[in-house]
Amino acid sequence: xxxxxxxxxxxxxxxxxxxxxxxxxxxxxxxxxxxxxxxxxxxxxxxxxxxxxxxxxxxxxxxxxxxxxxxxxxxxxxxxxxxxxxxxxxxxxxxxxxxxxxxxxxxxxxxxxxxxxxxxxxxxxxxxxxxxxxxxxxxxxxxxxxxxxxxxxxxxxxxxxxxxxxxxxxxxxxxxxxxxxxxxxxxxxxxxxxxxxxxxxxxxxxxxxxxxxxxxxxxxxxxxxxxxxxxxxxxxxxxxxxxxxxxxxxxxxxxxxxxxxxxxxxxxxxxxxxxxxxxxxxxxxxxxxxxxxxxxxxxxxxxxxxxxxxxxxxxxxxxxxxxxxxxxxxxxxxxxxxxxxxxxxxxxxxxxxxxxxxxxxxxxxxxxxxxxxxxxxxxxxxxxxxxxxxxxxxxxxxxxxxxxxxxxxxxxxxxxxxxxxxxxxxxxxxxxxxxxxxxxxxxxxxxxxxxxxxxxxxxxxxxxxxxxxxxxxxxxxxxxxxxxxxxxxxxxxxxxxxxxxxxxxxxxxxxxxxxxxxxxxxxxxxxxxxx
Amino acid sequence: xxxxxxxxxxxxxxxxxxxxxxxxxxxxxxxxxxxxxxxxxxxxxxxxxxxxxxxxxxxxxxxxxxxxxxxxxxxxxxxxxxxxxxxxxxxxxxxxxxxxxxxxxxxxxxxxxxxxxxxxxxxxxxxxxxxxxxxxxxxxxxxxxxxxxxxxxxxxxxxxxxxxxxxxxxxxxxxxxxxxxxxxxxxxxxxxxxxxxxxxxxxxxxxxxxxxxxxxxxxxxxxxxxxxxxxxxxxxxxxxxxxxxxxxxxxxxxxxxxxxxxxxxxxxxxxxxxxxxxxxxxxxxxxxxxxxxxxxxxxxxxxxxxxxxxxxxxxxxxxxxxxxxxxxxxxxxxxxxxxxxxxxxxxxxxxxxxxxx
Ligand SMILES: Nc1ncnc2c1ncn2[C@@H]1O[C@H](COP(=O)(O)OP(=O)(O)OP(=O)(O)O)[C@@H](O)[C@H]1O
Ligand SMILES: [Mg+2]
Numbered sequence: 001x002x003x004x005x006x007x008x009x010x011x012x013x014x015x016x017x018x019x020x021x022x023x024x025x026x027x028x029x030x031x032x033x034x035x036x037x038x039x040x041x042x043x044x045x046x047x048x049x050x051x052x053x054x055x056x057x058x059x060x061x062x063x064x065x066x067x068x069x070x071x072x073x074x075x076x077x078x079x080x081x082x083x084x085x086x087x088x089x090x091x092x093x094x095x096x097x098x099x100x101x102x103x104x105x106x107x108x109x110x111x112x113x114x115x116x117x118x119x120x121x122x123x124x125x126x127x128x129x130x131x132x133x134x135x136x137x138x139x140x141x142x143x144x145x146x147x148x149x150x151x152x153x154x155x156x157x158x159x160x161x162x163x164x165x166x167x168x169x170x171x172x173x174x175x176x177x178x179x180x181x182x183x184x185x186x187x188x189x190x191x192x193x194x195x196x197x198x199x200x201x202x203x204x205x206x207x208x209x210x211x212x213x214x215x216x217x218x219x220x221x222x223x224x225x226x227x228x229x230x231x232x233x234x235x236x237x238x239x240x241x242x243x244x245x246x247x248x249x250x251x252x253x254x255x256x257x258x259x260x261x262x263x264x265x266x267x268x269x270x271x272x273x274x275x276x277x278x279x280x281x282x283x284x285x286x287x288x289x290x291x292x293x294x295x296x297x298x299x300x301x302x303x304x305x306x307x308x309x310x311x312x313x314x315x316x317x318x319x320x321x322x323x324x325x326x327x328x329x330x331x332x333x334x335x336x337x338x339x340x341x342x343x344x345x346x347x348x349x350x351x352x353x354x355x356x357x358x359x360x361x362x363x364x365x366x367x368x369x370x371x372x373x374x375x376x377x378x379x380x381x382x383x384x385x386x387x388x389x390x391x392x393x394x395x396x397x398x399x400x401x402x403x404x405x406x407x408x409x410x411x412x413x414x415x416x417x418x419x420x421x422x423x424x425x426x427x428x429x430x431x432x433x434x435x436x437x438x439x440x441x442x443x444x445x446x447x448x449x450x451x452x453x454x455x456x457x458x459x460x461x462x463x464x465x466x467x468x469x470x471x472x473x474x475x476x477x478x479x480x481x482x483x484x485x486x487x488x489x490x491x492x493x494x495x496x497x498x499x500x501x502x503x504x505x506x507x508x509x510x511x512x513x514x515x516x517x518x519x520x521x522x523x524x525x526x527x528x529x530x531x
Numbered sequence: 532x533x534x535x536x537x538x539x540x541x542x543x544x545x546x547x548x549x550x551x552x553x554x555x556x557x558x559x560x561x562x563x564x565x566x567x568x569x570x571x572x573x574x575x576x577x578x579x580x581x582x583x584x585x586x587x588x589x590x591x592x593x594x595x596x597x598x599x600x601x602x603x604x605x606x607x608x609x610x611x612x613x614x615x616x617x618x619x620x621x622x623x624x625x626x627x628x629x630x631x632x633x634x635x636x637x638x639x640x641x642x643x644x645x646x647x648x649x650x651x652x653x654x655x656x657x658x659x660x661x662x663x664x665x666x667x668x669x670x671x672x673x674x675x676x677x678x679x680x681x682x683x684x685x686x687x688x689x690x691x692x693x694x695x696x697x698x699x700x701x702x703x704x705x706x707x708x709x710x711x712x713x714x715x716x717x718x719x720x721x722x723x724x725x726x727x728x729x730x731x732x733x734x735x736x737x738x739x740x741x742x743x744x745x746x747x748x749x750x751x752x753x754x755x756x757x758x759x760x761x762x763x764x765x766x767x768x769x770x771x772x773x774x775x776x777x778x779x780x781x782x783x784x785x786x787x788x789x790x791x792x793x794x795x796x797x798x799x800x801x802x803x804x805x806x807x808x809x810x811x812x813x814x815x816x817x818x819x820x821x822x823x824x825x826x827x828x829x830x831x832x833x834x835x836x837x838x839x840x841x842x843x844x845x846x847x848x849x850x851x852x853x854x855x856x857x858x859x860x861x862x863x864x865x866x867x868x869x870x871x872x873x874x875x876x877x878x879x880x881x882x883x884x885x886x887x888x
Contacts (some may be wrong), residue, residue, distance in 0.1 A: 229540075476604040480607055481556055484550075484609035487546065487548060487549025487607060488545060489549070
């Protein structure tokens with residue numbers, strides 16, 4: 001025994017407790033932001049899962065100062081979503097890495113971690129239980145008070161009550177106490193809410209902050225994005241780890257059936273070709289593979305050329321109408337153009353990029369383009385300059401070509417990436433790495449948007465010139481009429497009406513006539529050097 | 532042309548200007564006014580008339596062009612003002628006009644703009660602004676044995692001898708329009724500077740030379756040039772011009788003699804027979820006058836003058852070359868080194884002899 005390290009098995013809850021920095025709970029102000037964010041995203045996911053227009057009510061109350069100089073707060077989020085089945089509530093909220101969103105379909109949450117982590121953080125900082133009330137809309141409302149057993153990663157139910165659900169209510173209330181610093185978190189929290197509202201204009205969100213201020217993000221469109229379909233993993237995205245997991249759980253008896261059953265768009269002949277390339281007998285049971293055979297198979301699957309690209313039906317982009325509604329509602333710009341790019345894929349993961357450009361009106365002049373980044377409808381607020389969108393806008397775009405001056409024009413660019421797997425650069429889920437496929441789609445989308453902005457600005461300029469012209473005529477023709485009458489000694493001034501009519505018929509159309517809908521998605525700008 | 536006739540014709544042409552614009556508008560046409568172009572390319576020196584004249588190029592001020600709208604409105608306004616001034620027998624200055632415009636909601640950026648519109652009006656009417664009673668602010672003055680009779684309302688028939696005030700009389704609108712009744716002078720001496728003019732009066736140069744003295748105060752206003760021309764044409768007085776000895780002085784003389792490019796659209800301002808009598812570059816040498824070196828600007832100007840058709844004469848050529856050779860200039864006052872009266876006692880008689888007057 002001497003000299004040997006002692007391996008201590010730690011539970012996931014314990015692990016995340018020790019590493020709470022990574023999960024976004026590094027400071028009292030960051031903890032407030034992360035908590036609200038995780039709870040709101042859970043609520044929005046729960047509403048979209050059952051396709052109801054989300055209503056999310058958030059309340060943050062200050063209780064008393066904390067010994068560390070921060071404060072204790074009570075946080076409460078209520079939604080009208082799917083609710084959690086009564087028997088699953090303790091695990092969903094009291095067990096880390098328990099979740100319903102592991103499948104390959106686009107949701108906000110993925111790890112079964114976020115909301116539970118917030119509750120865990122609350123418990124650690126205040127030693128108080130969490131209060132969960134939920135109903136799936138059946139006859140019962142379940143009411144729990146629970147704590148997390150950190151060592152065992154198990155929920156510990158302190159109190160459980162069932163109420164009759166008279167009104168058919170469905171939804172979830174999550175309430176707990178935590179240490180935090182709202183004053184410092186406030187700008188980020190409000191930013192987060194505003195940006196959430198941009199990509200969720202179909203949601204109604206209210207927030208009462210600790211000072212009692214009410215923030216309302218009203219719903220302006222009664223349309224949900226089309227829901228994502230679940231898909232199997234695409235072979236290009238496979239690694240040995242995934243294969244192991246699938247092999248462990250599969251009921252298939254042959255490798256050929258295994259590939260067909262568990263992977264996206266793999267048929268009999270394709271499965272045969274893959275296995276041939278990997279030197280594996282199609283009839284062998286998957287459970288008999290050795291570790292080196294598993295990693296060989298994974299390598300072959302990743303490098304095989306003939307797979308069909310992944311299907312994008314598992315994605316749920318906002319669509320141009322909803323994105324435009326969100327931009328208009330929160331940014332109130334003078335001009336908006338949005339475009340949804342064609343589905344594409346990187347390493348086996350399908351993705352869709354949506355790009356919006358907003359100009360003038362409520363867009364401030366900040367000396368640079370205001371960039372709003374979203375991944376699967378979640379705003380990304382930190383580390384903007386490390387993001388691929390930032391690179392596209394600042395390094396790859398030649399704005400001069402579009403007669404736009406980023407340093408002077410009031411301009412915002414909105415980038416939404418949806419994918420079954422968002423290529424975050426770090427665990428912090430705050431910025432996208434520059435995958436060439438994604439970069440290209442973003443660039444093409446921004447170019448199309450920029451070109452439409454340019455057309456709008458040209459039209460506007462033309463209109464303004466026309467208007468100025470008309471104003472000049474309206475101002476000087478009467479004078480010319482008056483003085484020529486005085487000079488020639490006539491009694492009555494000539495009628496300038498016909499002349500003014502001639503002027504206004506020359507190029508006085510409003511730029512407002514133009515909808516943000518020019519150009520097709522296929523178009524790839526040829527004007528600029530392609531990247 | 533008689534003054535009454537002149538007035539009638541100015542009024543008729545103003546009316547025609549208004550009528551043209553009025554009928555075009557009445558017919559639903561964007562009104563336009565045509566006038567001779569005053570661009571440099573349309574200005575030629577007419578050796579026959581011995582002055583600058585405008586060529587055949589025309590420009591159109593048309594309301595069809597949005598940039599012409601304002602100048603067109605301004606032009607008609609100026610025409611309207613001119614009509615009121617002439618018909619009521621009132622006068623105004625260029626500066627007045629600039630301010631009057633504001634009351635009528637006709638906007639001029641600056642006086643340069645309103646002055647330019649007045650020049651447009653002159654071009655269209657073919658009459659100088661003095662004919663529609665608009666005068667510049669700068670005033671030069673006259674002194675000498677000439678009796679005039681005013682023609683302006685309220686002063687008609689009143690007479691005045693121009694020796695009645697030792698400071699000289701301001702050459703203003705009333706004087707310009709006055710009739711000459713009696714003149715005892717035999718020559719007209721035009722002097723660039725006020726101080727020298729005063730010296731001439733004090734030294735009784737007008738008696739010695741039987742001269743009318745005119746002080747231009749730099750580049751002479753048009754009313755003064757018009758008056759000089761009238762003295763020369765109506766009274767047959769020879770005119771000599773006495774300026775500083777530098778390119779700028781030379782040019783004062785030239786503008787009186789041959790007119791300026793700025794006034795190429797006007798006639799009856801130049802006095803082609805007038806003579807420049809100094810200070811010459813050769814005088815600087817011959818009289819050993821105290822002098823200053825030419826500046827770079829002076830030299831540049833001299834080279835410009837060399838190319839100017841008005842400087843074709845023998846005298847001009849000789850003096851320009853001499854200036855360029857000695858690279859020095861002298862003021863009229865330089866003669867003071869020989870005593871205050873030298874200029875009148877010695878220099879001027881010499882010069883008159885030289886010019887055979
Ligand atoms: N408001 C809610 N309404 C319905 N179900 C919820 C709600 N909040 C949480 N859940 C359930 O609890 C599970 C755990 O939530 P949690 O936030 O911990 O993980 P997640 O959302 O799955 O993933 P992520 O770690 O990315 O947030 C969810 O998968 C969901 O099934
Ligand atoms: Mg979550």
